[in-house]
Amino acid sequence: MTLVTVLSASGRPGLAQVRQLKKSGYEVRGTTRNPERLSQFDDIEIVNADYNDPDSVYEACLGADTVFYTRPSFEESHKALDFAATVGTAAKRANVRRLIYNTCCWGPPEELGEVGQVGYDSVKLMINTLKQAGVQTTTFQPVLFMDNLLTDWARDDIMKNSLYTYPHNPNLEASWICLDDVAKFMIAAIDRDDLIGRNINIGGPEVFTPPRVADLLSGHFGKPIRYEELSLVDFSNRLFDIFFVDIEEDKRGGRSENREAFIESMSDFYKFNNVSEHKPFKVNMEPVLKEIPIELTPFSEWIKDQDWNEKLDTTAG
Numbered sequence: 001m002t003l004v005t006v007l008s009a010s011g012r013p014g015l016a017q018v019r020q021l022k023k024s025g026y027e028v029r030g031t032t033r034n035p036e037r038l039s040q041f042d043d044i045e046i047v048n049a050d051y052n053d054p055d056s057v058y059e060a061c062l063g064a065d066t067v068f069y070t071r072p073s074f075e076e077s078h079k080a081l082d083f084a085a086t087v088g089t090a091a092k093r094a095n096v097r098r099l100i101y102n103t104c105c106w107g108p109p110e111e112l113g114e115v116g117q118v119g120y121d122s123v124k125l126m127i128n129t130l131k132q133a134g135v136q137t138t139t140f141q142p143v144l145f146m147d148n149l150l151t152d153w154a155r156d157d158i159m160k161n162s163l164y165t166y167p168h169n170p171n172l173e174a175s176w177i178c179l180d181d182v183a184k185f186m187i188a189a190i191d192r193d194d195l196i197g198r199n200i201n202i203g204g205p206e207v208f209t210p211p212r213v214a215d216l217l218s219g220h221f222g223k224p225i226r227y228e229e230l231s232l233v234d235f236s237n238r239l240f241d242i243f244f245v246d247i248e249e250d251k252r253g254g255r256s257e258n259r260e261a262f263i264e265s266m267s268d269f270y271k272f273n274n275v276s277e278h279k280p281f282k283v284n285m286e287p288v289l290k291e292i293p294i295e296l297t298p299f300s301e302w303i304k305d306q307d308w309n310e311k312l313d314t315t316a317g
Contacts, residue, residue, distance in 0.1 A: 004021055067091050170210055
């Protein structure tokens with residue numbers, strides 16, 4: 001069997017990748033700092049790797065035909081660039097044939113240079129950094145995850161307050177995609193030489209506004225779930241409390257150096273999402289599916305299949 005190394009396998013994206021690789025008959029090696037999170041899987045190799053330790057990443061790649069790499073969520077841009085360089089170099093050194101990268105967000109075709117989109121312009125920079133090592137690379141740029149509704153910043157309001165809260169204006173259209181479908185795209189690229197070097201924006205099979213998502217949740221839970229637009233400041237505070245409040249100040253950097261800097265950065269980013277003519281959450285999937293014909297999961301089906309009482313960490317493993 002073909003061996004695929006899944007980096008950060010115990011994070012939400014990684015867990016989906018392991019699931020789909022196993023279903024597709026691949027041999028899987030998963031890296032994690034928390035092996036307990038991977039105990040649900042039989043017959044996968046579990047190894048410890050840390051992006052701050054290049055040798056451990058190299059050892060995780062050694063012997064693998066393909067490596068799946070997902071950008072760590074809410075990581076500082078300078079750190080993410082270092083990690084991309086580490087992964088690319090390790091994969092090349094280990095003679096990996098294919099590298100499949102999940103950016104976890106939309107990517108512009110060219111640098112935008114606009115207020116609020118620094119995070120999006122960094123996507124292209126990270127892709128180029130990853131490719132510099134010379135491994136054949138395909139990049140998928142999923143625009144918005146259904147699985148975000150299961151995280152600490154969204155699920156509690158849904159379950160406890162019958163509220164779907166997000167910093168999206170009520171008319172914002174989004175092509176929500178589930179992480180298992182992202183994994184299917186990544187698997188489809190393993191043996192597709194025509195996808196080498198490509199950066200592909202992907203979304204789900206349907207386009208919904210926030211109130212429509214609330215309607216779908218209402219139908220599943222059998223009670224009214226109301227959409228409430230969360231202010232950019234409140235949402236940014238919520239994220240800071242989840243990801244950075246327990247980190248010592250001298251170990252933070254960039255936009256997370258302090259709460260005010262983080263709020264300013266995230267507010268600019270989400271304001272851009274709400275008003276940009278680029279529509280970074282909306283994807284025309286018809287041409288994508290003609291080229292890569294996988295079966296996408298409808299939002300209502302995904303909602304039904306989730307364990308809404310399960311609590312997982314929101315960060316990558």
